[in-house]
Amino acid sequence: MGSKGQILAALDTVSIDQAVDWAHRLDRTVAGVKLGLEFFLANGPLGYRRIAAVGMPIFLDLKLHDIPNTVAGALRAITPLSPSIVTVHAAGGQAMMQAARETAEAEAAKRGVKRPKIIGVTVLTSLDDKDLVAVGQSGSTSDQVKRLATLAKAAGLDGVVCSPHEIEALRKELGEDFLLVVPGVRPEGSASGDQKRVRTPGDAAKAGADYLVIGRPITAAADPRDAACRIATEIDAAIGHAPAQARR
Numbered sequence: 001m002g003s004k005g006q007i008l009a010a011l012d013t014v015s016i017d018q019a020v021d022w023a024h025r026l027d028r029t030v031a032g033v034k035l036g037l038e039f040f041l042a043n044g045p046l047g048y049r050r051i052a053a054v055g056m057p058i059f060l061d062l063k064l065h066d067i068p069n070t071v072a073g074a075l076r077a078i079t080p081l082s083p084s085i086v087t088v089h090a091a092g093g094q095a096m097m098q099a100a101r102e103t104a105e106a107e108a109a110k111r112g113v114k115r116p117k118i119i120g121v122t123v124l125t126s127l128d129d130k131d132l133v134a135v136g137q138s139g140s141t142s143d144q145v146k147r148l149a150t151l152a153k154a155a156g157l158d159g160v161v162c163s164p165h166e167i168e169a170l171r172k173e174l175g176e177d178f179l180l181v182v183p184g185v186r187p188e189g190s191a192s193g194d195q196k197r198v199r200t201p202g203d204a205a206k207a208g209a210d211y212l213v214i215g216r217p218i219t220a221a222a223d224p225r226d227a228a229c230r231i232a233t234e235i236d237a238a239i240g241h242a243p244a245q246a247r248r
């Protein structure tokens with residue numbers, strides 16, 4: 001996967017047929033697809049392989065959050081699937097994140113597959129400052145995102161998931177090579193739903209996101225491919241790139 005501001009389409013469904021259909025429609029329009037808890041819990045590695053057969057990079061978003069030994073075991077289980085990106089919760093702590101990174105490295109070498117990039121989920125984009133207070137955390141979402149992202153970098157992770165609101169600050173603080181994967185992206189006029197910290201695709205790309213994770217604005221559209229193309233055009237206009245299709 002490559003240049004900044006590209007789309008990872010979240011295929012949030014329990015249906016393998018639906019996910020395969022979306023993946024075929026979106027092939028060559030997006031940088032990759034994301035399979036998350038809904039799809040993976042329903043369909044497991046078998047379902048994963050059906051989507052992988054379409055040939056696009058896969059972001060396996062399981063948001064692992066457990067003791068280091070258990071997370072290491074989970075990484076041993078999923079690294080052979082060869083996902084491009086895997087998520088762990090940064091709030092699981094430095095030892096857990098280190099265990100994830102080291103296990104992925106060791107397992108990938110043992111299996112002769114490419115190591116997945118391990119990224120830390122900071123503060124979910126469905127949460128705002130008030131929600132953090134309610135779960136006993138003082139300080140703002142932006143402070144907490146910065147704290148967790150700094151910890152993720154110290155643990156050797158490849159990057160983090162953050163909202164579009166924190167991109168500029170994290171870029172400045174953590175550098176150009178630290179991956180910023182950004183959900184909470186809504187084209188002008190589309191419903192936010194449960195997302196609270198949102199910006200448009202153009203604004204998120206311009207701010208310096210590496211990847212934009214976009215689900216419902218694409219998958220709930222009458223024509224998902226057309227919706228993804230429109231978003232790609234908006235991103236390209238914002239960052240001054242050639243259209244995504246022309247880059248492939």
Ligand SMILES: O=C(O)c1cc(=O)[nH]c(=O)n1[C@@H]1O[C@H](COP(=O)(O)O)[C@@H](O)[C@H]1O
Pocket residue numbers: 010012036061063087121123124125126161162183184185193195213214215216217
């Ligand atoms: O890790 C993620 O991908 C993630 C983190 C986060 O803080 N917020 C968030 O929305 N996501 C995922 O990004 C996708 C966003 O989907 P839509 O809200 O439909 O665009 C979902 O699959 C979420 O699971």
